Amino acid sequence: MKEVGGYLTPDGRQIGGTLMEMRNITLRFGGLVAIEDISFDIHEGEIRAIIGPNGAGKSSMLNIISGFYTPSAGEVWYKGSKRPAMKPYEVARMGVARTFQNIALFEGMTVLENVMTGRLTHMHAGLLSQAMWWGKARAEEIENREVVEKVIDFLEIQKIRKTPVGRLPYGLKKRVELARALAAEPSLLLLDEPMAGMNVEEKEDMSRFILDVNDEFGTTIALIEHDMGVVMDISDRVVVMDYGKKIGDGTPDAVRGNQAVIDAYLGVAH
Secondary structure (H helix, E strand, C coil): CEECCEEECCCCCEECCEEEEEEEEEEEECCEEEEEEEEEEEECCCEEEEECCCCCCHHHHHHHHCCCCCCCEEEEEECCEEECCCCHHHHHHCCEEECCCCCCCCCCCEHHHHHHHHHHHHCCCCHHHHHHCCCHHHHHHHHHHHHHHHHHHHCCCHHHCCCEHHHCCHHHHHHHHHHHHHHCCCCEEEEECCCCCCCHHHHHHHHHHHHHHHHHHCCEEEEECCCHHHHHHHCCEEEEEECCEEEEEECHHHHHCCHHHHHHHHCCCC
């Protein structure tokens, strides 16, 4: 059932209007075409999955969304406006945060210190006031610390908050990276293979946290994931890529029954 500017999910959740739209995106590296003329949108409040076999161009698409790559052709629209070419930190200031396929944390810093780095886009005080910790810098520090502590509690990592990240097992590191991204209070959260390398129990925990982030914070989430069970369980809509092209787009049930998607994943012809 469609609503103006959004839609209703099968479980009755109201999804808002379009937050981001990728219009005819093409990405070339010399003679290599990584993405070819792909269009799709991301709605406010939904969990939008981007899937496909290895080499399909998924991470390249995420890098375009987050500003690491500039498309060779096409347009990125965000919150109703065409987005010009931007650096990643400029995109972050617009409310887009992400995690990475390969964990990118500061191993020698504590969990708390790592999560605090997610607040950098909210720090505006000058160097002098920061060094002296007075005035605006002190007020910002208190406010940012409150946000970070709430995120730490929400993701149930209180007991390791003062532990250096380098000592943590892989699954907890992934959760800390999610915490750092969430601390930025993003409008759009990008997750690059959040379940990669996890065991079944860790995947269940991460799936629960992703759903809770979407439900309790109202955060719009776009994720890349290879575990199709996870994708079909937690996603509202799925876009499927193969060799840089879009071959499917719709609800998990619609994508699951798409023959082009089945062929791409199974490597068979019918």
